[in-house]
Amino acid sequence: MALSTSTRQRVLFAILCVVWGTTWLAMKAGVAVVPPGIFSGLRWTLAGAALLAFRAARRQPVLVSLLVAGRIFWLAVLMIAFNAVIMLYGLRYIGSGLAAVISSALTPIALLGFAVAMGQERFNRRHIYALALGIAGILLLFGPQALAGKLDTAELLGAAGVIIGNLSYCFASVVARPMMRTLPPAQMVGLTNLMGGLVLLAGSLAFEPGAWQAMRLDWGVVPWAAWWFLVLAGSLGATVIYFFLVRDWGASRTGTYAFISPVIAVLLGIAVFGERVHLADAAGMALMLVAAGIVLRK
Numbered sequence: 001m002a003l004s005t006s007t008r009q010r011v012l013f014a015i016l017c018v019v020w021g022t023t024w025l026a027m028k029a030g031v032a033v034v035p036p037g038i039f040s041g042l043r044w045t046l047a048g049a050a051l052l053a054f055r056a057a058r059r060q061p062v063l064v065s066l067l068v069a070g071r072i073f074w075l076a077v078l079m080i081a082f083n084a085v086i087m088l089y090g091l092r093y094i095g096s097g098l099a100a101v102i103s104s105a106l107t108p109i110a111l112l113g114f115a116v117a118m119g120q121e122r123f124n125r126r127h128i129y130a131l132a133l134g135i136a137g138i139l140l141l142f143g144p145q146a147l148a149g150k151l152d153t154a155e156l157l158g159a160a161g162v163i164i165g166n167l168s169y170c171f172a173s174v175v176a177r178p179m180m181r182t183l184p185p186a187q188m189v190g191l192t193n194l195m196g197g198l199v200l201l202a203g204s205l206a207f208e209p210g211a212w213q214a215m216r217l218d219w220g221v222v223p224w225a226a227w228w229f230l231v232l233a234g235s236l237g238a239t240v241i242y243f244f245l246v247r248d249w250g251a252s253r254t255g256t257y258a259f260i261s262p263v264i265a266v267l268l269g270i271a272v273f274g275e276r277v278h279l280a281d282a283a284g285m286a287l288m289l290v291a292a293g294i295v296l297r298k
Contacts, residue, residue, distance in 0.1 A: 009248065012241045017257045019238040021264025024099055025272060026226035026234075028091050033223045036088035037204025038214040041197050043227060044080050047235030048194025051186055061187060071179065072191050078172035080196020081203065083165040090161020093154040095269050098281070102159060103166045105288035108255035109134055110170035118174060130294040137287030140280055177246060185243040193235055 003011065030039045052062050064072070091099050109130060116123045180188060204211045219227075245254040266285075270276070 009245065013245060013254075013257065016238050016241045016245070017261050018264065019233045020257060021261035022268060023230060023234045023238070024091070024265045025268045026229045027088060028099075030219075030223045030226040030230070031088045031092055034219050034227075035204060035208045035210045035214050036092075037085050037200050037208045038211050039223070039227065040084040040088055041200030041204055043197065043231050043235055044084070044193045045197030045201060047231050047239075048190050048192070048197055050236060051190030051240075052194060055187060055190065060184070062190075064183070064187075064191065068179070068183075069191070072188065073195050075172045075176050075179075076192045076194075076196035077199055078168045079176075079192060081199040083168045083172075084196070084200060085203070086161045086168075087165030090158040090165065093152075093158030094162070098159070098269075098285075099162045099265075101266065101285045101288065102162050105134065105137070105285070105291065106163060106166050107170060109291060110167050111174060111255050114171050114174040126294055130291040132291075133287050133294065134291035137284045137291060140284035140287060173246060177250070180243055180247040185240055185247060189240050189243050193239070 056062050087099075087103075176188075205215075242254065
C-alpha cells in the first residue's frame with residue numbers, strides 16, 4: 001500500500017530527527033582525532049560526488065548554468081565550508097548534547113529572524129517573548145559560571161562557534177529556498193556538498209595544522225565508523241530530506257526537528273561520553289526549547 005504524500009513527509013521528518021540527533025555524537029568522536037577541516041571536507045566531497053554520479057547514471061540533470069553554479073557556490077560556502085569548520089572546532093570544547101541543544105533551539109529562531117529581515121514573515125509580540133526566553137536560557141546556561149568566575153573560556157568559545165555556524169546555515173537555508181523550487185533536491189544537495197567539501201579541503205590543506213598527515217587516512221576504527229555514518233546517514237540521507245522538506249514545508253516548519261533531535265543527542269552524550277547535565281543546564285536548555293516552540297507555533 002502506497003503512503004500518502006503527507007504520511008511520507010512525516011516519515012522522512014522522523015528519520016531527519018533521529019539522524020540529526022545522532023550526528024553530533026559522530027562528529028565529536030571524529031574531530032577528537034582528525035582535524036575538522038579534513039574530517040568534514042572529505043565527507044561532504046564524497047557525498048556530493050556520489051549524489052551527482054547517481055543522477056548521471058540515471059541520465060538525470062547534473063550540471064547547471066554558470067549563474068546558478070555561482071549562487072550555489074556561495075550557499076555551499078555558508079552551509080558547508082564555513083558552518084562545518086567553525087562548528088566542529090566549537091564541538092571540541094563543549095559536550096555533544098549541549099551543542100545539539102544550542103543549535104536546535106537557535107535554528108527556528110534564526111530561520112524566523114532571517115525570514116523577517118528578508119520580508120518573508122512579520123515580527124509580532126509572540127516573537128518578542130521567544131527572543132526574551134531564548135536570551136534567558138543562554139544566561140542560565142553560562143551566567144552562573146560567569147558570575148562565579150568559573151566560566152571556561154574554551155567552552156564559551158566552543159559555544160560561540162556552534163552558534164555562528166548555525167546562523168550561517170540558517171541564513172543560507174532561507175536564501176536558498178527559491179532555488180530549491182527550480183532544482184531537484186538531490187541535484188542541489190549534490191552540487192552544494194561537492195563545492196562546500198572541496199572548499200573545506202583546500203582551506204584545510206592550506207592552513208589547518210595536521211591536515212596533510214591526516215590525509216594518510218590512518219584514523220582508527222572509531223573515527224572511520226563515525227565518518228561513514230555521517231556520509232551515508234547524514235550527508236546522503238538527512239541533508240537530502242532536509243532540502244526536500246524545506247522545499248515542500250518551508251524552513252520554519254521543517255525546523256520543528258529542534259524539539260526532538262536535542263533530546264536524542266543529550267541522551268547519547270550521557271550514555272556514550274559520560275557527559276553530565278546539571279539542573280541549571282537543563283533549565284537553560286528548556287527555556288531555549290520553549291522559545292523555539294513559541295516561534296514555530298502556528
